Amino acid sequence: MLITFEGLDFCGKSTQVQLLENYFKKQNKKIIVIREPGGTQISEKIRKILLDRNHSEMKDETEVLLFSASRAQLVREVILPALKENYFVISDRFHDSSIAYQSFGRELNFDFVVQLQKFAIGEAIPAITFFIDIPVEEVAKRMSKVKHIELDRIETSRLDFYERVRKGYLYLAENEKRIKLIDGTLSIEEIHMQIISEIEKQLERN
Numbered sequence: 010m011l012i013t014f015e016g017l018d019f020c021g022k023s024t025q026v027q028l029l030e031n032y033f034k035k036q037n038k039k040i041i042v043i044r045e046p047g048g049t050q051i052s053e054k055i056r057k058i059l060l061d062r063n064h065s066e067m068k069d070e071t072e073v074l075l076f077s078a079s080r081a082q083l084v085r086e087v088i089l090p091a092l093k094e095n096y097f098v099i100s101d102r103f104h105d106s107s108i109a110y111q112s113f114g115r116e117l118n119f120d121f122v123v124q125l126q127k128f129a130i131g132e133a134i135p136a137i138t139f140f141i142d143i144p145v146e147e148v149a150k151r152m153s154k155v156k157h158i159e160l161d162r163i164e165t166s167r168l169d170f171y172e173r174v175r176k177g178y179l180y181l182a183e184n185e186k187r188i189k190l191i192d193g194t195l196s197i198e199e200i201h202m203q204i205i206s207e208i209e210k211q212l213e214r215n
Contacts, residue, residue: 113177143193
């Protein structure tokens, strides 16, 4: 099963990825955890280009193509082989990120971005996606508390960009049954328990 986590930066999804990984390990499940962009030698090199703050001249069209290239490599080198071996694959971000960030956030053509993602992921369609939703004001608040962390190129975007990205995620959550919207202002434990509950329901259906 491919399980993906989505949300604005600083929504807490990476913490939930780690908690879910621990949950599966305690059950002795075969599991692989990946992040996007990245996860392969080629994809990690693309990640460095994408997130480098010195690359402020990067065009939006270049950005969406690079994200998709990284994703296409990850799908075919890691995700699909792992799924064939009956692994649980947990991905910190996946193709919904490009629709939210590049189509809604960067205001690139929606139909083009959607079709590009279908091409990039091929058969690697998530069984379930958790969108951890927080208000944009909460993003700003959490950013201000982590002054020891250098923000990457995308994290330095303006708040109106994040407002558009959030609208994108909310649109996807309304139109995709696999996407489960979770209130990211709840406690870490409450969010984790909701995630486990949804995964157990999904496993029962399978």
